[in-house]
Amino acid sequence: AQRVTQPEKLLSVFKGAPVELKCNYSYSGSPELFWYVQYSRQRLQLLLRHISRESIKGFTADLNKGETSFHLKKPFAQEEDSAMYYCALRGGSWGKLQFGAGTQVVVTP
Amino acid sequence: DVKVTQSSRYLVKRTGEKVFLECVQDMDHENMFWYRQDPGLGLRLIYFSYDVKMKEKGDIPEGYSVSREKKERFSLILESASTNQTSMYLCASSRGIRNEKLFFGSGTQLSVL
Numbered sequence: 001a002q003r004v005t006q007p008e009k010l011l012s013v014f015k016g017a018p019v020e021l022k023c024n025y026s027y028s029g030s031p032e033l034f035w036y037v038q039y040s041r042q043r044l045q046l047l048l049r050h051i052s053r054e055s056i057k058g059f060t061a062d063l064n065k066g067e068t069s070f071h072l073k074k075p076f077a078q079e080e081d082s083a084m085y086y087c088a089l090r091g092g093s094w095g096k097l098q099f100g101a102g103t104q105v106v107v108t109p
Numbered sequence: 110d111v112k113v114t115q116s117s118r119y120l121v122k123r124t125g126e127k128v129f130l131e132c133v134q135d136m137d138h139e140n141m142f143w144y145r146q147d148p149g150l151g152l153r154l155i156y157f158s159y160d161v162k163m164k165e166k167g168d169i170p171e172g173y174s175v176s177r178e179k180k181e182r183f184s185l186i187l188e189s190a191s192t193n194q195t196s197m198y199l200c201a202s203s204r205g206i207r208n209e210k211l212f213f214g215s216g217t218q219l220s221v222l
Contacts, residue, residue, distance in 0.1 A: 004151075006151075009149065036211075043113075043213045043214065043215050043216075044152075044199065044201075044211075044213040045213065046210050046211065049209065049210075086151060086152065096142075096154055096157060096167065097154070097211065098154075098168075099144075099151045099152040099153075100151050101149055101150055101151040102151045102152075
């Protein structure tokens with residue numbers, strides 16, 4: 001069975017401080033991992049995906065198969081980063097997305 | 110940009126009522142999904158469809174059914190609403206078999222009294 005675990009329900013950081021959102025997964029095959037974000041009063045949207053190896057809005061995430069993790073990082077948090085972040089895994093023959101419970105990030109000035 | 114439209118932003122229904130949640134997408138996407146979003150539980154997949162008239166159960170299909178008569182429309186049906194179905198319901202769509210990027214609607218907050 002596949003599972004996505006986000007251990008932090010709430011992450012409060014100061015503006016300019018580094019922020020790291022943890023995501024651990026369990027999946028027997030080769031996973032594809034994503035981060036989705038929901039800003040206040042906006043729709044849930046894709047932030048980044050591991051296969052793209054991209055940096056979006058200063059965020060990066062590296063897939064660590066040994067530790068089965070896909071942590072999201074940003075070196076200097078901004079107030080506009082305040083949002084709910086969901087880690088998601090795609091596995092299986094068809095590929096439906098399994099989401100974690102989400103981490104609420106609050107960036108204070 | 111893709112637009113996924115959910116017909117209602119807020120709904121209040123009574124226990125036992127039959128409830129219809131409608132979702133329409135305008136980008137000719139093959140795949141459509143219904144999730145419910147609950148604090149502390151994240152998003153849980155109820156049903157999905159990868160083609161017209163096709164449907165597959167997600168992780169929590171009990172108490173729900175779906176209908177996809179046209180490619181652009183995916184309806185979620187609560188046959189007999191119960192209080193534990195009070196939740197935020199999100200519809201999403203994506204293209205192709207690899208369904209890499211989901212496009213979400215703005216959600217329907219359903220309260221069952």
